Amino acid sequence: MTTEPMTRRYEMVNVRPGYLMIEQENHTFARRSYFVAEQTPPLEEYREGAQFWKPQEAAQTFQFDVRDTLTGEVVPFGELAGLLYYACCAKGSTVYQIGDLAHDQRVSLYVAITTKGEEGHVPMPLEKVRVLNALFNERLTSPRKKVLILPDLFGLHREIMYQQIAVDFGLTSME
Amino acid sequence: MKIQELAERLELKPATKVFDRDVTGVYISDMVSDVIANAKAGDLLVTAQAHANVIAAANLVDTCAIVVTQGKALPDGVVKMAEKAEIAVFTTALNRWQMATKLYEAGIR
Numbered sequence: 001m002t003t004e005p006m007t008r009r010y011e012m013v014n015v016r017p018g019y020l021m022i023e024q025e026n027h028t029f030a031r032r033s034y035f036v037a038e039q040t041p042p043l044e045e046y047r048e049g050a051q052f053w054k055p056q057e058a059a060q061t062f063q064f065d066v067r068d069t070l071t072g073e074v075v076p077f078g079e080l081a082g083l084l085y086y087a088c089c090a091k092g093s094t095v096y097q098i099g100d101l102a103h104d105q106r107v108s109l110y111v112a113i114t115t116k117g118e119e120g121h122v123p124m125p126l127e128k129v130r131v132l133n134a135l136f137n138e139r140l141t142s143p144r145k146k147v148l149i150l151p152d153l154f155g156l157h158r159e160i161m162y163q164q165i166a167v168d169f170g171l172t173s174m175e
Numbered sequence: 176m177k178i179q180e181l182a183e184r185l186e187l188k189p190a191t192k193v194f195d196r197d198v199t200g201v202y203i204s205d206m207v208s209d210v211i212a213n214a215k216a217g218d219l220l221v222t223a224q225a226h227a228n229v230i231a232a233a234n235l236v237d238t239c240a241i242v243v244t245q246g247k248a249l250p251d252g253v254v255k256m257a258e259k260a261e262i263a264v265f266t267t268a269l270n271r272w273q274m275a276t277k278l279y280e281a282g283i284r
Contacts, residue, residue: 139237
């Protein structure tokens, strides 16, 4: 008996290892995050107009794009800070409760947390979230198991600690 | 090979209920981002990490089970999370290299 090779429509391409940087402004205490594809995290404080930004934390992670093998289109995911598993959220939270219900149907819920750019935190557009869902669901082999990735329509970026996201804090020291 | 059989042969200690699945490969990593990028469904994840996001990553890529090395204990919350996700987690006193050797000797490629 021969096994047909599994064909997948979407593939992860342009994988860029780097750091998710969390920084804080000295006077307003505003926080923001961004990704750098560098070998070491940038630790220098810097001035931006009247603001003075200081790195707070760095997590090892990676960014990637997704290629549609059917059309050749490459969808960039440069705004993705990481995926947040519902079970890593507070039990009373909306996301936990929705995730718990979804789990009963063998659906694992994740939320795509984006970095904070010029326009603030903008949830990932639905068409891109659809591509992410296709990418990760095509990889599954457990019967009836599904992954559902949602955009951050819950404003989770305001509530969560970045350590709740599936990135690697603590593997490199800021000291 | 099924995970239950492999666990018995390698004397892995179950930290959760055992959800038996075929082991189709192995991925060794301590970085959840690396697991998400590179592990494959059906892989046995060997890691020294025992925190919640290891379960989040293993669940996302559909690994068949997790082996936590160097005798690390799992926090209660992580055990519950893994069981809910139906991912068996085992512990071993061996380090990752020793575990890799044992897996190879057991015929897992």
